[in-house]
Amino acid sequence: MDLFDISEDFGSMKAGLSRIKCPVLILGVQTDILFPIWQQRELARELHEAGNKAVTFYELNSIFGHDTFLLDLNGVGAAVKGFLETNLAKKDTDGEHKKDDGSQQ
Numbered sequence: 001m002d003l004f005d006i007s008e009d010f011g012s013m014k015a016g017l018s019r020i021k022c023p024v025l026i027l028g029v030q031t032d033i034l035f036p037i038w039q040q041r042e043l044a045r046e047l048h049e050a051g052n053k054a055v056t057f058y059e060l061n062s063i064f065g066h067d068t069f070l071l072d073l074n075g076v077g078a079a080v081k082g083f084l085e086t087n088l089a090k091k092d093t094d095g096e097h098k099k100d101d102g103s104q105q
Contacts, residue, residue: 014050023054023090025083027076029068030061054090056083 006016024047028040037059044057058079062068069076 013046017047017050017052020047020050020052023083023087024052024056025080026055026057027069027079028057028059029065030059031063031065032068034066054087056086058083 007013010016026040026044028037030037044055047055060068060072060075062072062075064071
């Protein structure tokens, strides 16, 4: 995880991030020292500035630090559920409704 550099093949971080077109959830924890909250905020901001307007930043306040993702099922689950439901609702309003058989119209 420390060796990944999104700018490696694209010249800059902004150029690498600009290739991400799908909705993105950035979920950070205030007490996480492995992935500090300021880095999560910066990543969300950089994605938005690179052209992705479907970036959701969600900040959890938890005493569990990095392990929040394992231990706070209610907080993490609510963030993920809200993100998925919001993006599914947006997809439905963008004209990509599904037929009864699951295929797209």
